Amino acid sequence: MKTVRVELGNRSYPIYVGEGLLVRVGELTRQHLPGRRLMVISNSTVTGLYGEFLKRNLEAAGWKVLWAEMLDGEEHKNLATVSRLYDLAVEGGLERGDAILAFGGGVVGDVAGFVAATFMRGIAWGQVPTTLLAQVDASVGGKVGVNHPKGKNLIGAFHQPRLVVADVATLRSLPRREIASGMAEVVKYGVIRSASFFAWLEENVEELLSLVPEALTHAVATSCRIKAEVVAADERESGLRAILNFGHTVGHALEAMTDYTRFTHGEAVAIGMVVASRLARHLGLGFTAEEEERLVNLLEAIGLPTSLPPGTDPRELLLFMQRDKKVKEGKLTFVLPRRIGEVEVVREVPQEILLEVLSA
Ligand SMILES: NC(=O)c1ccc[n+]([C@@H]2O[C@H](COP(=O)([O-])OP(=O)(O)OC[C@H]3O[C@@H](n4cnc5c(N)ncnc54)[C@H](O)[C@@H]3O)[C@@H](O)[C@H]2O)c1
Ligand SMILES: [Zn+2]
Numbered sequence: 084m085k086t087v088r089v090e091l092g093n094r095s096y097p098i099y100v101g102e103g104l105l106v107r108v109g110e111l112t113r114q115h116l117p118g119r120r121l122m123v124i125s126n127s128t129v130t131g132l133y134g135e136f137l138k139r140n141l142e143a144a145g146w147k148v149l150w151a152e153m154l155d156g157e158e159h160k161n162l163a164t165v166s167r168l169y170d171l172a173v174e175g176g177l178e179r180g181d182a183i184l185a186f187g188g189g190v191v192g193d194v195a196g197f198v199a200a201t202f203m204r205g206i207a208w209g210q211v212p213t214t215l216l217a218q219v220d221a222s223v224g225g226k227v228g229v230n231h232p233k234g235k236n237l238i239g240a241f242h243q244p245r246l247v248v249a250d251v252a253t254l255r256s257l258p259r260r261e262i263a264s265g266m267a268e269v270v271k272y273g274v275i276r277s278a279s280f281f282a283w284l285e286e287n288v289e290e291l292l293s294l295v296p297e298a299l300t301h302a303v304a305t306s307c308r309i310k311a312e313v314v315a316a317d318e319r320e321s322g323l324r325a326i327l328n329f330g331h332t333v334g335h336a337l338e339a340m341t342d343y344t345r346f347t348h349g350e351a352v353a354i355g356m357v358v359a360s361r362l363a364r365h366l367g368l369g370f371t372a373e374e375e376e377r378l379v380n381l382l383e384a385i386g387l388p389t390s391l392p393p394g395t396d397p398r399e400l401l402l403f404m405q406r407d408k409k410v411k412e413g414k415l416t417f418v419l420p421r422r423i424g425e426v427e428v429v430r431e432v433p434q435e436i437l438l439e440v441l442s443a
Contacts (some may be wrong), residue, residue, distance in 0.1 A: 109144025118181035196227030201240030215265025264349030278424030330356035336403035397441035
């Protein structure tokens with residue numbers, strides 16, 4: 084087991100990463116979460132796979148478990164679901180000094196965290212993420228929230244969990260496409276912050292895709308450590324945290340433009356990272372053709388797309404980029420690589436250059 088500490092003063096918390104950690108969730112939650120009652124928020128799929136096992140483990144550790152299930156899917160990450168969960172919490176007698184445990188992917192984590200942030204003005208919570216994306220991304224940083232019909236993640240809060248337990252064995256039941264999608268964020272961490280991690284990924288991509296536990300544990304723990312460092316330096320996203328958006332300016336636009344149906348998040352981000360690399364080369368930031376080739380090769384080895392779908396209209400994509408909630412006064416900000424392991428935030432990228440790169 085590896086432990087990564089997210090250093091946020093009195094809101095610091097540990098992330099435990101390893102193979103077979105589900106059996107230790109009872110004991111670990113007892114150490115880090117207060118109260119007698121624990122409301123577990125999960126979804127139908129994850130409950131079907133691991134619910135019985137986790138519930139018994141928690142009860143054996145002394146928790147009075149209130150198991151709450153939401154429907155599976157991003158379309159249920161909304162206030163109606165949250166409202167129903169408040170009802171279950173009230174009916175189940177959950178108190179201010181009790182706790183919530185999120186058990187599932189990023190959707191469950193964001194919803195459960197939002198319930199924890201708001202129920203009785205905020206109660207303690209922990210996370211047991213069961214997708215690669217949730218383990219390497221959504222479990223670090225304390226962003227919680229739900230979607231609004233007008234936009235994703237428009238309603239939310241910052242509420243740090245007290246602990247995260249990432250059992251890489253749970254990834255075995257995850258569809259291949261979800262593994263590849265989560266890997267896009269893992270590659271992102273290498274490019275933005277660590278050339279040695281990137282090189283390690285190139286060496287170990289086969290092991291990772293075959294879900295070798297030691298390799299997965301290293302990749303998840305290193306990803307969490309990198310995100311934790313960035314978040315610790317900028318908890319509320321005013322500066323450095325922006326670098327986590329590498330690949331996301333184009334990625335988000337591509338997802339929105341295709342109605343969130345054609346690409347998974349990671350697939351869109353993979354394409355976005357390649358576009359950002361091209362842009363960096365165009366602007367002469369130092370990123371080389373060889374580095375771009377290494378990035379493309381790694382993404383392809385994972386099974387991720389690396390170019391815009393044929394027929395993509397660059398101007399339409401640009402419009403979607405300008406609609407992103409992070410765009411300030413219509414100015415396009417990009418996170419661009421200087422070299423593998425280092426990025427720079429570039430504001431006001433000229434539209435003509437962007438269109439040129441998108442059309443190439
Ligand atoms: N809070 C943050 O910082 C943050 C960061 C990144 C993403 N997110 C959010 O996370 C969400 C995406 O997360 P996701 O990719 O985990 O999607 P998800 O939660 O929808 O999970 C993907 C699918 O896998 C299923 N699943 C989960 N664990 C499984 C397992 N072990 N075996 C088999 N199936 C399993 C789920 O039921 C779901 O059908 C988005 O809503 C996004 O906004 C939040
Ligand atoms: Zn992302």
